[in-house]
Amino acid sequence: MEYFLQQLINGVTLGSIYGLIAIGYTMVYGIIGMINFAHGDIFMVGGFIALIAFLALVAIGVTAIPLALFLVLLIAMALTALYGWTVERFAYRPLRGSFRLAPLISAIGMSIILQNYVQIAQGARVKPLPPLITGGHTLIASESFNVQLSNVQIIVVVTTLALMAAFSFLVARTRLGRDMRACEQDLKMASLLGVDVDRTISLTFVIGAALASVAGIMYLLYYGVIDFYIGFVAGVKAFTAAVLGGIGSLPGAMLGGLLIGLIETFWSAYFSIEYKDVAAFSVLILVLIFLPTGILGRPEVEKV
Amino acid sequence: MPRAVDSMRLPLAAALKDAVFAALIAFGLFFFLIGLRTEQGPTGALQITTRLPALAMLVGAAFAGSFLRALLFGREPIRLGRTLPPALTRIAERAGRYAGLALLAFALLVPVLFYHDRYLLDLGIMVLTYVMLGWGLNIVVGLAGLLDLGYVAFYAVGAYSYALLATTFGLSFWICLPLAGILASFWGVILGFPVLRLRGDYLAIVTLAFGEIIRLILLNWQSFTGGPNGVSSIPRPSFFGLPFVDEAGGFASTFGFAYSPTHRVVFLFYLILALALVTNWVTIRLRRLPIGRAWEALREDEIACRSLGINTTTTKLTAFAMGAMFGGFAGSFFATRQGFISPESFTFGESALVLAIVVLGGMGSQLGVAVAAFAMLGGFELFRELDQYRMLVFGFAMVAIMIWRPRGLIATREPSVYLGERKAVAGTLVQQGRA
DSSP states (O other), X not given: OHXXXXXXXXXXXXXXXXHHHHHHHHHHHHHHOOOOTTHHHHHHHHHHHHHHHHHHHHHTTOOOHHHHHHHHHHHHHHHHHHHHHHHIIIIIGXXXXXXXXXXXXXXXXXXXXXXXXXXXXXXXXXXXXXXXXXXXXXXXXXXXXXXXXXXXXXXXXXXXXXXXXXXXXXXXXXXXXXXXXXXXXXXXXXXXXTXXXXXXXXXXXXXXXXXXXXXXXXXXXXXXXXXXXXXXXXXXXXXXXXXXXOTTOHHHHHHHXXXXXXXXXXXXXXXXXXTHHHHHXXXXXXXXXXXXXXXXXXXXXXXX | OOHHHHHHSOOHHHHHHHHHHHHHHHHHHHHHHTTEEEEEOTTSSEEEEEOHHHHHHHHHHHHHHHHHHHHHHTXXXXXXXXXXXXHXXXXXXXXXXXXHHHHHHHHHHHHXXXXXXXXXXXXXHHHHHHHHHHHHHHIIIIISOOOOSOTHHHHHHHHHHHHHHHHHHOXXXXXXXXXXXXXXXXXXXXXXXXXXXXXXXXXXXXXXXXHHHHHHHHHHOHHHHOGGGOBOOOOOOOBTTBOOOSSTTSHHHHHTOOOOTHHHHHHHHHHHHHHHHHHHHHHHHHHHSHHHHHHHHHHHOHHHHHHTTOOHHHHHHHHHHHHHHHHHHXXXXXXXXXXXXXXXXGSHHHHHHHHHHHHHHOTTOHHHHHHHHHHHHHHHHHTGGGHHHHHHHHHHHHHHHHHHOTTOSSOEEOOSSOXXXXXXXXXXXXXXXXX
């Protein structure tokens, strides 16, 4: 029971990270109907920027951890958002109106570019970061097993919840959110009614990238290591989460992220850690076979 | 003074403004990732070093590039011709009829011309392996319009089938080759079933997941596949039973030649050439059969296809099975050539490479795929010293092709069905991956 509770806590933490990445997939898919294959690598770039920014801040004398982390958060969100904007501007925007698979292939190319760019710029080795946030609480102490809730886990979950709330507000209440929802329903009609479609799509990428960078920071804090390849697997899992929750649906992305995090954690805990990625990928296949619209998604009607 | 042309270009001040903007963006993008570098210091903690010249160069390049672009082209997107002009197309079309034959003749002569150049022969074998993989994937992507990002899985199944059958039961290459093909196409059907209902990009992601699952199983099922150590000492191929060894009963002594290790390489070269040509020939013939026409109809419009009574289930499954079978053949060839295989050879990057070959060549164009495989692997070899940059260039190439020549190098297609006169049509008239 204690073991189960501990895995539940770990799963929810991991799921929060996946959920944050999944939002980027689900928003882009909802609006322009493409899988932004490079999104996982944007998450990786966000983690790297955060790592380097933190080291740079320490080097110039900002050693108070809370302040440094706050600045890192701002820097990483801003610069990763810039990456999101640039990728959209150069690799996807010229392809609007091209054949259906063109953006996907371009996105695969972009993903290869980002991975190799970071590998060349920062080296292929794993980058470790000593734990910045230490300590935690023992929830249940028993002689066999202590259930721990670490401070990092609290921060990850709370940050995720706060961002989700802010983002839901943005989509539901602001002008930009209304534009985004209009674009999601009908791009052409939205542009006829005065929505600046290009700008809205750009901002969608920017926001998605900013959220992914937060996920990157959380990943860095939680695991303490980062390398140029984390984006690929995390990206596929987050995409699985988006599909599982119902692509195009924001609560769905979060729910899907949580479920994938839990599935992965429990699978590692009770079956085999080697096959945890196989479990996540199999879930993707199973969901698409039996529940192609996801848990909270709307069925898609194919028109002739 | 023609104003229409002038208005495209920007005045100096505006161009400068654009350039400064681009330089700022570049600074933001590259400051942390290029300008600073993290290295593990002697204590194991990360240390930071600056790399400002590289940063300055990139920012300068962004400034200059954007400035020139604004002066020369204005803010309009740069459009290269998406297809060749008609006159050129006609010439290319005429040349294309002979180019295939010329390439084939060249390929046949390579071992004769470069008999003493082991390196070139090995390179030729590698290029032909990718030509074959490209043609195999072309059945799935180019003809049936199903985007498959996990093609390498079938390559792996073929390779491991041969490796394990040969090392465990001592079966010969010629028995294992069809078995590997059958096993791979069996896996193709297994993958095909769940994805029958999926559309283009969902399909792509599921095939990607499938490819990764196969790789992870090969990596972790130690007792069966040897895990990360792979399978080694895989038997080399024999000349229909005559091994390439320097002793009585070997290939050389039976035919009365002096023994040379090159014999085996030349044999491997002709073997993969034959396998690739079989792939090509089968594809060309299949396009004339009802099933091939069904594939192309499926690519053009799935709903219309279904309305006309084509069984889309069997159509998709046969496309997957057929493509997978050739991937399996290529895989068992790869295993016998290398003598050693491990899961590292079957990563997603490999799938992306084969897909890039198909896309660059022009999906559905057989000649284009061959030319693209040649160009891409030849290019990799030419820039061998720039090893770490080649994947980067490869990624840029994929994006650039999608932007400027989305129909690939060969932008015309030979229709399978035509009225009256037979002629090539522009690739833009062909649907791609709507299914």
